[in-house]
Amino acid sequence: MPKRIGKYTIQLENDVRIIxxxxxxxxxxxxxxxxxxxxxxxxxxxxxxxxxxxxxxxLQKTAVELSLKKANLDSNDIDCIFAGDLLNQCISSxxxxxxxxxxxxxxxxxxxTMAQTIxxxxxxxxxxxxxxxxxxxxxxxxxxxRQFRFPLExxxxxxxxxxxxxxxAGSAILQRGGDGVxxxxxxxxxxxxxxxxxxxxxxxxxxxAAAQTILDYFGDTKEKPDSFDLILTGxxxxxxxxxxxxxxxNEGLKIGEKHNDCGLMIFDIxxxxxxxxxxxxxxxxxxxxxxxxxxxxxxxxxxxxxxATGALMSPTSSQQGESIPxxxxxxxxxxx
Amino acid sequence: MPKRIGKYTIQLENDVRIIxxxxxxxxxxxxxxxxxxxxxxxxxxxxxxxxxxxxxxxLQKTAVELSLKKANLDSNDIDCIFAGDLLNQCISSxxxxxxxxxxxxxxxxxxxTMAQTIxxxxxxxxxxxxxxxxxxxxxxxxxxxRQFRFPLExxxxxxxxxxxxxxxAGSAILQRGGDGVxxxxxxxxxxxxxxxxxxxxxxxxxxxAAAQTILDYFGDTKEKPDSFDLILTGxxxxxxxxxxxxxxxNEGLKIGEKHNDCGLMIFDIxxxxxxxxxxxxxxxxxxxxxxxxxxxxxxxxxxxxxxATGALMSPTSSQQGESIPxxxxxxxxxxx
Numbered sequence: 001m002p003k004r005i006g007k008y009t010i011q012l013e014n015d016v017r018i019i020x021x022x023x024x025x026x027x028x029x030x031x032x033x034x035x036x037x038x039x040x041x042x043x044x045x046x047x048x049x050x051x052x053x054x055x056x057x058x059l060q061k062t063a064v065e066l067s068l069k070k071a072n073l074d075s076n077d078i079d080c081i082f083a084g085d086l087l088n089q090c091i092s093s094x095x096x097x098x099x100x101x102x103x104x105x106x107x108x109x110x111x112x113t114m115a116q117t118i119x120x121x122x123x124x125x126x127x128x129x130x131x132x133x134x135x136x137x138x139x140x141x142x143x144x145x146r147q148f149r150f151p152l153e154x155x156x157x158x159x160x161x162x163x164x165x166x167x168x169a170g171s172a173i174l175q176r177g178g179d180g181v182x183x184x185x186x187x188x189x190x191x192x193x194x195x196x197x198x199x200x201x202x203x204x205x206x207x208x209a210a211a212q213t214i215l216d217y218f219g220d221t222k223e224k225p226d227s228f229d230l231i232l233t234g235x236x237x238x239x240x241x242x243x244x245x246x247x248x249x250n251e252g253l254k255i256g257e258k259h260n261d262c263g264l265m266i267f268d269i270x271x272x273x274x275x276x277x278x279x280x281x282x283x284x285x286x287x288x289x290x291x292x293x294x295x296x297x298x299x300x301x302x303x304x305x306x307x308a309t310g311a312l313m314s315p316t317s318s319q320q321g322e323s324i325p326x327x328x329x330x331x332x333x334x335x336x
Numbered sequence: 337m338p339k340r341i342g343k344y345t346i347q348l349e350n351d352v353r354i355i356x357x358x359x360x361x362x363x364x365x366x367x368x369x370x371x372x373x374x375x376x377x378x379x380x381x382x383x384x385x386x387x388x389x390x391x392x393x394x395l396q397k398t399a400v401e402l403s404l405k406k407a408n409l410d411s412n413d414i415d416c417i418f419a420g421d422l423l424n425q426c427i428s429s430x431x432x433x434x435x436x437x438x439x440x441x442x443x444x445x446x447x448x449t450m451a452q453t454i455x456x457x458x459x460x461x462x463x464x465x466x467x468x469x470x471x472x473x474x475x476x477x478x479x480x481x482r483q484f485r486f487p488l489e490x491x492x493x494x495x496x497x498x499x500x501x502x503x504x505a506g507s508a509i510l511q512r513g514g515d516g517v518x519x520x521x522x523x524x525x526x527x528x529x530x531x532x533x534x535x536x537x538x539x540x541x542x543x544x545a546a547a548q549t550i551l552d553y554f555g556d557t558k559e560k561p562d563s564f565d566l567i568l569t570g571x572x573x574x575x576x577x578x579x580x581x582x583x584x585x586n587e588g589l590k591i592g593e594k595h596n597d598c599g600l601m602i603f604d605i606x607x608x609x610x611x612x613x614x615x616x617x618x619x620x621x622x623x624x625x626x627x628x629x630x631x632x633x634x635x636x637x638x639x640x641x642x643x644a645t646g647a648l649m650s651p652t653s654s655q656q657g658e659s660i661p662x663x664x665x666x667x668x669x670x671x672x
Binding site: 001002003004008010051053054079080084086087088089090091094095097098101102103104105106107108109110116119120123124126127128129130131147188189190191192193312313314315316317320322325327 | 337338339340344346387389390415416420422423424425426427430431433434437438439440441442443444445446452455456459460462463464465466467483524525526527528529648649650651652653656658661663
């Protein structure tokens with residue numbers, strides 16, 4: 001049964017494990033440094049579908065099916081699926097997963113969704129509300145660009161602080177016991193809005209939320225950054241990473257040597273023309289569900305903090321002159 | 337600690353109670369049959385804000401603040417808030433609640449959100465992952481019409497099967513123990529898509545999901561409809577209610593005498609020109625968090641099943657020729 005530590009952190013008590021995971025990505029991601037870690041890649045970013053939205057639904061469905069297959073399970077073995085994405089009304093999740101027949105709880109945390117779905121799956125399995133859950137999320141460069149920014153055909157110029165939405169999905173299966181990466185603790189984030197209004201600078205909008213959640217976690221648990229092999233944020237990119245480290249140093253917390261960001265890992269940011277790095281739910285989703293979990297299973301990484309961050313605006317809120325609230329949820333993991 | 341019953345149902349074991357709730361609605365709702373049960377009404381559907389979206393954020397924030405005030409609590413007393421709405425990227429929730437500083441977990445279940453947020457709050461409190469949670473949702477006729485259908489100024493003709501999106505919000509506070517309505521069991525719904533494509537007939541799209549979840553619940557628990565005072569669906573309206581009763585009768589389950597629907601209760605459907613009834617997250621949100629919980633607290637209703645239903649499409653999916661998947665989550669409540 002979960003137990004509360006401090007004000008914001010939940011400690012799991014029943015050996016919750018991520019027993020299997022899978023990730024699928026598009027062409028540009030398959031040309032990046034993590035290429036060999038993904039379960040499936042495609043040179044066709046439509047994945048044989050006739051719209052970008054249907055392609056993203058395909059990504060999410062395929063990620064779940066691949067993870068189930070790797071675990072030698074089928075959809076009947078899953079009590080609940082927690083899923084979400086960036087599209088209006090989360091249609092990648094609902095249309096992608098409708099055929100599976102698994103009890104469905106849609107989550108909206110923008111790019112924090114991978115951590116949020118892991119958090120929900122962890123609490124449900126740890127507490128016996130479910131025996132086995134799936135956590136899944138996705139994003140697609142083309143469905144996101146046309147929804148949040150410009151029609152692709154317009155060929156809009158990208159600013160230096162802009163990030164490149166990852167075409168990809170990640171799925172993870174959680175249960176009590178078994179072999180796999182252990183989920184120890186969860187810190188649920190609070191919404192943080194520092195007044196950033198530039199929708200092409202998501203890193204700056206999300207960094208304060210990441211800093212707040214990381215400070216909450218270390219305050220609640222009395223852990224030290226040095227006892228982790230990796231402190232991994234979701235998709236802050238280069239701008240957001242720099243701000244995060246500065247915000248934390250101002251509070252006396254140095255994590256620079258342990259820190260990396262999924263948005264800086266998935267692309268070769270010097271050579272792949274992605275400006276400040278990768279972003280989107282599928283960025284942390286695909287990196288976490290492939291490279292990170294594989295390295296943890298191999299004990300090359302032992303203690304990891306995973307903090308996915310989300311920017312909670314919409315085109316409508318931006319058009320109405322609103323700033324961009326951020327949120328970040330944290331998962332503490334260990335390889336044994 | 338929660339316990340699983342059958343394949344789809346979770347039984348709570350630690351006396352989870354809805355200790356307080358509040359509802360706020362707009363002008364048309366304040367002219368309907370439940371007028372006296374709402375905590376706050378307004379003759380100005382903009383609630384003093386300068387956009388419909390900001391008005392909806394105001395609704396959600398006000399509902400939470402009213403419920404906290406009635407319970408003599410403040411935001412510091414809440415461990416997690418589960419919130420969601422119909423707007424793209426759930427901006428009513430994120431912008432409405434950003435100032436509260438409560439750990440935030442965004443939910444997307446379309447009009448099933450009130451049941452979903454109650455379900456999540458129940459599992460978190462029952463399992464000690466949280467000591468006290470808030471479940472909240474909202475909708476607004478004007479923000480929904482212009483997002484899902486037509487600009488208001490266009491004056492589009494409404495079809496007979498169309499429903500009227502409720503301007504309103506409901507908030508409920510859950511904890512272990514104390515005075516209040518008890519949450520006993522939860523059935524998490526599966527996505528159900530029978531191929532309905534008419535975005536002006538939400539009732540028909542959602543009725544099969546409601547039927548499936550109700551059948552799952554009765555199958556799992558061996559309960560009988562006769563042992564309930566009320567079996568309440570969220571916003572099926574007249575068309576959806578008729579279909580639901582027919583679908584259940586085909587499976588040998590008669591609930592007609594016990595059934596009512598929030599979308600038929602909130603408006604006088606013969607005289608308020610709402611066609612098939614009310615709809616929107618705020619429909620079941622405001623009816624459940626006012627009339628229903630008040631009648632249960634007064635022991636005028638003792639055993640109640642609350643099944644909120646959601647239609648999981650977006651304008652983009654409809655434009656791409658997709659059908660409308662539905663989902664429904666069920667909450668079993670008792671007054672003692």
